[in-house]
Amino acid sequence: MTPGPAEIFSVDGVRRADRHASGHGRSAWVLMQTAGRSVVDAITARWSPRQTVIFVGPGNNGGDGFVIANGLSDAGWPVRVVRVFPDRNWTGDAHVAAQHWAGPVNGLGPDSLSGAGLIVDAIFGTGLSRSPEGEAAELIAAINACGAPVVAVDIPSGLNGDRGEPQGEAVEADLTVTFHRLRPAHLLQPSRQFCGKIVCADIGIPDHDPPEGDVVARLNHPALWPDWPETGAADTHKHRKGRLAVLSGPAKSTGAARMAAVAGLRAGAGLVTMLTPPGAALVNANHLTEVMIRSFRDVEDFLTGLDAIRATAAVLGPAAGKSDALKQIVIAALSRPLPVVLDGDALSVFCDDPGHLLGHLRDHDVITPHAGEFERLFPGLSGTSLNKIEAARAAADRAGCVVVFKGADSVIAVPGRTPRINTNASPALATAGTGDTLAGLIGGLLAQGAPAFDAASAAVWLHGEAGLRLGSGLIAGELADVMPAIMQDLARRRRIAAVRAALIGG
Ligand SMILES: NC(=O)C1=CN([C@@H]2O[C@H](COP(=O)(O)OP(=O)(O)OC[C@H]3O[C@@H](n4cnc5c(N)ncnc54)[C@H](O)[C@@H]3O)[C@@H](O)[C@H]2O)[C@@H](O)CC1
Numbered sequence: 001m002t003p004g005p006a007e008i009f010s011v012d013g014v015r016r017a018d019r020h021a022s023g024h025g026r027s028a029w030v031l032m033q034t035a036g037r038s039v040v041d042a043i044t045a046r047w048s049p050r051q052t053v054i055f056v057g058p059g060n061n062g063g064d065g066f067v068i069a070n071g072l073s074d075a076g077w078p079v080r081v082v083r084v085f086p087d088r089n090w091t092g093d094a095h096v097a098a099q100h101w102a103g104p105v106n107g108l109g110p111d112s113l114s115g116a117g118l119i120v121d122a123i124f125g126t127g128l129s130r131s132p133e134g135e136a137a138e139l140i141a142a143i144n145a146c147g148a149p150v151v152a153v154d155i156p157s158g159l160n161g162d163r164g165e166p167q168g169e170a171v172e173a174d175l176t177v178t179f180h181r182l183r184p185a186h187l188l189q190p191s192r193q194f195c196g197k198i199v200c201a202d203i204g205i206p207d208h209d210p211p212e213g214d215v216v217a218r219l220n221h222p223a224l225w226p227d228w229p230e231t232g233a234a235d236t237h238k239h240r241k242g243r244l245a246v247l248s249g250p251a252k253s254t255g256a257a258r259m260a261a262v263a264g265l266r267a268g269a270g271l272v273t274m275l276t277p278p279g280a281a282l283v284n285a286n287h288l289t290e291v292m293i294r295s296f297r298d299v300e301d302f303l304t305g306l307d308a309i310r311a312t313a314a315v316l317g318p319a320a321g322k323s324d325a326l327k328q329i330v331i332a333a334l335s336r337p338l339p340v341v342l343d344g345d346a347l348s349v350f351c352d353d354p355g356h357l358l359g360h361l362r363d364h365d366v367i368t369p370h371a372g373e374f375e376r377l378f379p380g381l382s383g384t385s386l387n388k389i390e391a392a393r394a395a396a397d398r399a400g401c402v403v404v405f406k407g408a409d410s411v412i413a414v415p416g417r418t419p420r421i422n423t424n425a426s427p428a429l430a431t432a433g434t435g436d437t438l439a440g441l442i443g444g445l446l447a448q449g450a451p452a453f454d455a456a457s458a459a460v461w462l463h464g465e466a467g468l469r470l471g472s473g474l475i476a477g478e479l480a481d482v483m484p485a486i487m488q489d490l491a492r493r494r495r496i497a498a499v500r501a502a503l504i505g506g
């Protein structure tokens with residue numbers, strides 16, 4: 001993806017930006033011409049001239065299609081324009097664009113796709129208001145089946161720009177060229193998969209402060225948390241780098257907590273202690289070197305342990321075992337001032353009675369539900385009219401803490417701030433235990449004093465980078481070990497950016 005600027009706008013937000021541009025001397029027609037040209041540039045940069053079929057719809061997306069037809073034709077490409085709704089006349093700028101096209105406009109027919117070396121989908125853009133039906137739906141299915149590369153204008157037809165799911169039949173594009181700012185459908189799964197590669201083109205809409213609500217999310221990126229992970233002052237020592245406590249599961253399920261503990265160390269926590277039931281102490285001791293171990297008998301003893309090691313953050317949940325004792329430990333830990341990361345069993349143990357947990361969470365705590373846990377913790381928020389960004393935001397408001405709604409499109413939300421959406425996740429991360437490492441990374445950053453929203457955002461990004469570096473075949477236990485290389489690269493990039501900014505005054 002060439003993501004473009006970091007703000008994700010709603011569909012209405014881009015429309016308002018469009019109107020703002022009109023008020024600053026850039027008419028909608030100029031924007032349409034610039035948008036069309038940016039699609040032509042993206043196409044000619046990637047493909048050699050070939051028979052290109054451009055399907056134009058009834059609105060301004062179709063108008064963009066005519067501009068593209070002119071641009072490709074001027075560049076010497078063979079172009080065939082096919083009109084999808086013959087009985088609907090273009091209006092406004094789309095009408096102007098159609099007037100500028102001197103070539104033939106073909107009706108939809110059985111031969112529309114024949115000989116196509118490239119297809120341009122300018123059928124529906126962000127004005128899609130219902131599922132494509134009849135001929136339009138059949139055309140979309142035929143485009144998907146025909147095998148030629150497909151370039152979607154603004155958004156693949158059939159996607160609703162504000163939503164993560166297609167609205168009926170949707171074009172599966174190889175490239176989507178969108179304008180000004182990404183919309184939720186470009187990033188949220190499964191819509192994201194319909195977009196192929198994404199280019200976000202600058203079409204000359206002047207920068208402005210968008211009204212409240214137009215920016216629905218930001219791309220999660222190191223620029224949002226410039227101080228984390230800390231590179232550390234020369235005089236730092238381990239106690240200044242925070243002390244993380246991790247709760248171990250029972251003897252036969254200790255690996256997940258160990259992965260979290262090691263990840264906590266890799267994230268930079270100065271000391272990590274595994275608080276373990278006595279029966280699991282030996283197996284933990286057998287497998288841990290840098291992580292310390294302390295046994296506890298019951299909830300009271302667990303709290304004594306937290307106090308004794310002067311923990312500055314705790315991770316509870318990875319394979320902790322769903323039991324009443326775990327519930328009590330979680331609630332007890334939340335009575336201490338330190339920030340707490342709740343993952344896995346520490347969340348699912350409350351799924352039958354989420355209110356019991358939610359009442360105890362504070363704004364510096366982090367919970368990391370995957371889709372199943374999210375649905376049970378926040379009934380009524382997912383799978384409804386809310387998209388994943390809105391659902392995570394509403395969940396953060398309900399819980400009063402940071403929510404990492406995990407997945408290929410993880411969203412990090414906290415009350416009162418714009419949510420962040422992560423885009424560097426690798427499919428290779430879909431393997432057992434990766435969530436335990438993520439919880440440990442968050443805990444390691446929290447232990448050092450990172451604000452919870454930044455700790456969660458940085459950890460999700462680092463975790464994604466590790467997945468990309470290791471690639472397919474990775475196992476979760478390896479993720480923490482690539483952290484030093486990732487963090488050193490990030491620190492180097494930040495130093496270079498700082499020098500560059502100083503030199504050019506940026
Ligand atoms: N910043 C902007 O807003 C810009 C927008 N531009 C283009 O304008 C597009 C939005 O244009 P419009 O608002 O005209 O929307 P569309 O071009 O997406 O289409 C809207 C039209 O399709 C009809 N329609 C919607 N769903 C339908 C369905 N399922 N079956 C049949 N007809 C259906 C509507 O009644 C309406 O006539 C963007 O996606 C983009 O391509 C660009 O020209 C440049 C600037």
Ligand SMILES: [K+]
Pocket residue numbers: 061121122123124125152153154155156157
């Ligand atoms: K389109």
